[in-house]
Amino acid sequence: MEEVGAAMGRMGYKQEQRDRRLRVMREHFPEALVGGHDELAKALECIPDENDRHVLAAAICGHANTVVTFNEKHFPQECLEPYGILRQHPDEFLVHQFHLSPALLIEKIDSQAIAIHQTRKAVIDSLRDSRPSANICYSA
Numbered sequence: 001m002e003e004v005g006a007a008m009g010r011m012g013y014k015q016e017q018r019d020r021r022l023r024v025m026r027e028h029f030p031e032a033l034v035g036g037h038d039e040l041a042k043a044l045e046c047i048p049d050e051n052d053r054h055v056l057a058a059a060i061c062g063h064a065n066t067v068v069t070f071n072e073k074h075f076p077q078e079c080l081e082p083y084g085i086l087r088q089h090p091d092e093f094l095v096h097q098f099h100l101s102p103a104l105l106i107e108k109i110d111s112q113a114i115a116i117h118q119t120r121k122a123v124i125d126s127l128r129d130s131r132p133s134a135n136i137c138y139s140a
Contacts, residue, residue, distance in 0.1 A: 001026070001033070034062035046079035059085050068093045094127065 001022055008018045026033065041057035052074045059067050059080075066086045069075055075087045088096065098105045106120075113123045 032062065034058040037061040046076065047074065049074045056080065066093065
């Protein structure tokens with residue numbers, strides 16, 4: 001969760017906003033918090049940056065299907081394949097979510113727009129402009 005909070009800080013979120021977002025994530029997605037993967041992370045030498053190995057370890061332990069990241073270089077697909085995990089760019093991930101359930105994705109975007117007193121277009125534009133360095137798969 002620290003990485004997610006740090007990424008939100010780099011994106012300009014205030015501490016209060018980060019705390020709220022992390023709290024809501026913990027409440028609504030407790031299954032996304034994965035622990036006990038430190039030893040596994042040490043064994044994942046196929047990930048070039050040892051500081052990123054915990055991400056794949058958490059994905060394996062959490063039975064994730066996908067690691068969503070901008071960092072393709074540090075997450076080579078051939079390293080993820082033995083574990084049945086895909087690597088997706090955030091844009092690709094959102095498009096995939098749209099194809100799975102267009103109405104639900106639009107509903108979520110509209111809900112976010114209402115919550116921040118913006119339009120759907122403003123939210124979509126902010127997604128387009130947002131480039132966090134953290135991964136969606138996060139660890140405890």
